[in-house]
Amino acid sequence: MSTIRNIVILTGAGVSAESGIDTFRDGGGLWEQHRVEDVATPEAFARDPELVQRFYDMRREAIQTKQPNAAHHALARLDSEWSGNLLIVTQNVDDLHERAGAKRVLHMHGEHLNAWCTACDVRSRWTGPLIDGPACPACGERALRPDVVWFGEIPYRMEEIFAALQEADLFVSIGTSGAVYPAAGFVRNARDLGVATLELNLEPSQGTLWFDEARHGPASEVVPAWVDEMLS
């Protein structure tokens, strides 16, 4: 991998699993405990805002008790030491990449620790509950919602992601099942652009056959090993 200069990394729930944050589709995962249609669509929010706010309030509170694991720390080290372009595109709404020290992070599915005002469109850092309908710090309206991309909504900053893929020499997918588009399609976008592709996941993902190489094992082991290789 000595000719690699620009890297795009996609992370998913598997990178935070060993920090104690539930994944979505593993046994006992979030989408086994809750129906997507009840808590993760704009229609659900319109129908029962309290249920949706309560769900995200609990998740927002929970992530603040979790700590980054060895995979987050290894990626943060790669971010700080890699002199080429590097972008960590995460589907995760937790802040564990940042708390490990990573700087070049893009949250394509939003962030738990933001509230988004649907009245003035301003996003404010938010660590507490939203269920009581607090006022937006920017405009005073009581129109805050979780800053999380729901099913049927368009993920954030897609143009930046595609621009980074166009410049990339290597695309690495870590801890994601490959079930949710557009992220699940990045490996094929990368291949079409002639970018080398690597999967690091506990088990083969749904898109595993699209990758040039796949290494399977817990993120806390396979990610630090790969980062050591890249920096050696």
Ligand code: OAD
């Ligand atoms: P999933 O729950 O679909 O997939 C998690 C993946 O991580 C699976 O392939 C697991 O095998 C793997 N995994 C579990 N533990 C691991 C570990 N310790 N080390 C490495 N891999 C591990 O989660 P995502 O692919 O992130 O979207 O889900 C994508 C999107 O679907 C989420 O961002 C969310 C969800 O609906 C929205 O909420 C918009």
